[in-house]
Amino acid sequence: MTVTIVGSQLGDEGKGALVDIWGGDADVVVRYQGGDNAGHTVVHDGTEYKLSLVPSGAIRGKTGVLGNGCVVNPRTLFSEIDDLRERGVDPDVRLARRAHVILPFHRVLDGIEEEVKSDSDLDAGTTGRGIGPTYEDKAGRRGVRVGDLLDPDVLRERLEYVVPQKRTLATEVYGLDLVDEHAEYAEAFDVEALFEEYSEIGRRLEREEMTVNAGEFLAEKRENGENLLFEGAQGTSIDIDHGIYPYVTSSNPTAGGACVGSGVGPSVIGRGEVVGVVKAYLSRVGTGPLPTELDGDEREEALADEIRERGGEFGTVTGRPRRIGWLDVPMLRHAARVNGFTGIGVNHVDVLAGLDEVKVGHAYELDGETTETMPTTTEEWARCEPVYREFEPWPEVDWNAVAEEGYDALPEAAREYLSYLSTEVGVPVYAVGIGPNREQTVVRENPFDLD
Numbered sequence: 001m002t003v004t005i006v007g008s009q010l011g012d013e014g015k016g017a018l019v020d021i022w023g024g025d026a027d028v029v030v031r032y033q034g035g036d037n038a039g040h041t042v043v044h045d046g047t048e049y050k051l052s053l054v055p056s057g058a059i060r061g062k063t064g065v066l067g068n069g070c071v072v073n074p075r076t077l078f079s080e081i082d083d084l085r086e087r088g089v090d091p092d093v094r095l096a097r098r099a100h101v102i103l104p105f106h107r108v109l110d111g112i113e114e115e116v117k118s119d120s121d122l123d124a125g126t127t128g129r130g131i132g133p134t135y136e137d138k139a140g141r142r143g144v145r146v147g148d149l150l151d152p153d154v155l156r157e158r159l160e161y162v163v164p165q166k167r168t169l170a171t172e173v174y175g176l177d178l179v180d181e182h183a184e185y186a187e188a189f190d191v192e193a194l195f196e197e198y199s200e201i202g203r204r205l206e207r208e209e210m211t212v213n214a215g216e217f218l219a220e221k222r223e224n225g226e227n228l229l230f231e232g233a234q235g236t237s238i239d240i241d242h243g244i245y246p247y248v249t250s251s252n253p254t255a256g257g258a259c260v261g262s263g264v265g266p267s268v269i270g271r272g273e274v275v276g277v278v279k280a281y282l283s284r285v286g287t288g289p290l291p292t293e294l295d296g297d298e299r300e301e302a303l304a305d306e307i308r309e310r311g312g313e314f315g316t317v318t319g320r321p322r323r324i325g326w327l328d329v330p331m332l333r334h335a336a337r338v339n340g341f342t343g344i345g346v347n348h349v350d351v352l353a354g355l356d357e358v359k360v361g362h363a364y365e366l367d368g369e370t371t372e373t374m375p376t377t378t379e380e381w382a383r384c385e386p387v388y389r390e391f392e393p394w395p396e397v398d399w400n401a402v403a404e405e406g407y408d409a410l411p412e413a414a415r416e417y418l419s420y421l422s423t424e425v426g427v428p429v430y431a432v433g434i435g436p437n438r439e440q441t442v443v444r445e446n447p448f449d450l451d
């Protein structure tokens, strides 16, 4: 049985809580794209862990796999693993030998290119983790893969090809002064320094037996009857193919990415459950248009501030305050279609409690026409005027009591809101998040039981 959990919006929908809850029935938790741009906070036995690469399930004794579709910064991975070990947790993390490696120059280039792009408003507001430049090198067939770290000759060959190109790009095209002004970056573009550090990382990976042929490893697990949970990072609207290009990440968070990024075939993933995680409003860390953004006037800004504070809407990785908007339903219809959702989980329903008004963007007006889905170009999306639908606001209640009593204990207005969403995306609501803690979730279905 497989369950794939995907972000329906712009990332940060609170997928972690559901991965955590349903992950209890999984034996293996698989990441299939992205890298240390994703942040998740896990609370286990009263201790809080902030992670970006180690899958949350690995804290709870599951095997965590970083699939071939991921880009892995070994510095981040080992720093997270070492930190966990110091705190008495020894996570079982396996790394696909086909995954690509984020090298120090990728981070430097990420920063430089964002700065250059900002002159023409094309910067995506990246997390600066070198994600895009690493996927560029993967597509350009000049990347370094995890498997290459295990063979010093291959590693040297790859570095000798790619590093001088990157150094030239940095110094000649972008004018980076690696001698004086930015001497701190010199080692990031130095073959010998990189070879020394990354061949040592290869030795450590080998010593700790961390690398796998992900597709084969997962097939064996399935043959043994184990349950796999695929954990999408980021969200559908920042998918490189289906999102608001160019304000996107460089991978496929959508459910199709689970196949390509893990080596488990689409017929397997498709026989399982695909659950979309929805936040009851929108939040966005990056740049680009946001038609339902709450930024029109002082009143809207005050409302956004209130939601931001109550929802703790500050980036896990970067700490940046997130932009806030009303729920965008055309975005959800798009996500339901692209991912083939079988169910949704709706988070942060408590955050909207007690507000004077609750709205959703039901449709858009675009060039005089009404449309119920996202247009294909981001420029058209920017011109969309939301057609709002108002909902009866729901009151603050004792959410812990609701979590105990179940769905019917939710305020009626909140249930109406959820039932509207379910109708619009065409699938049932499996879970409702009503607070930051894992226990503050109303679970209606466990997708692992829906075989």
Ligand code: IMP
Pocket (backbone or CB within 6 Å): 010, 011, 012, 037, 038, 039, 124, 125, 126, 127, 128, 129, 130, 131, 132, 233, 234, 238, 247, 248, 249, 250, 285, 286, 287
């Ligand atoms: P990158 O993934 O760092 O290249 O950033 C590209 C875009 O994706 C930027 O708009 C980021 O803010 C956004 N992004 C990347 N990771 C996350 C995430 O985990 N949550 C929300 N947005 C993200």
